[in-house]
Amino acid sequence: MTTSPDTRPLLAHSDTYVGLALVLTGGIAAWLASGFDAYSRTYPLVLGCLLAILGAVLILRVVIGTTTHVSFATPAQVTGAASATILLWIAALTQGLGYLLPTFLMQCAFLWLCGVRAPVKLVLIAALVAGISYLAFIEGLGVRLPRTLAPWLL
Known part of the structure; x- marks a missing residue:
């Protein structure tokens, strides 16, 4: 980039x-x-x-x-990777893997695609986005999530 x-x-x-x-x-x-x-x-x-x-x-x-x-050097590859990331996130949600872990991993992938290479920064930003979105949408607005495989998978 x-x-x-x-x-x-x-x-x-x-x-x-x-x-x-x-x-x-x-x-x-x-x-x-x-x-x-x-x-x-x-x-x-x-x-x-x-x-x-x-x-x-x-x-x-x-x-x-x-x-x-x-x-970006290869816009088609970035678009494909972003689309695949979103599809994997949707699949994880619908297969009962919870909200926080798939959302955190999706944010990590997006940040990586956007050029964030510092691991600590990448993890902190992804955790912050996943946590705030969980609090805002699931806790604050009461958005219902699909069933999870285990109760501890938020």
Whole structure:
């Protein structure tokens, strides 16, 4: 992976498309959430708006030139590895391996794909993301998980 200052036009910058995807996804989620009842609307509406705002900020950073372009040597391989990681995570969840371990391993894989090579940093960030997502979604919001093979597999 190489990082370099980017002088490419707006439509040639990868962050433009990531930003557009976030704006589109967040906008659609917020629009769909606006049709929910008052009790169910808040979380998806706020999350959708937040995604759309972050996408717009990303595009704005490209426009004003304060972002760098990250270029992977083989984008197809990175895309394939990320897709395989997500499929393995889904399989682990549905096969009863719990939430925390598969999510931790998925985060490790994503961080590795994004260029994090320091083992301590990689493990700490992955554990933090897995732990916070567990607390937010499973404990805080009560998202139900598939059955686990053993009760200690959270």
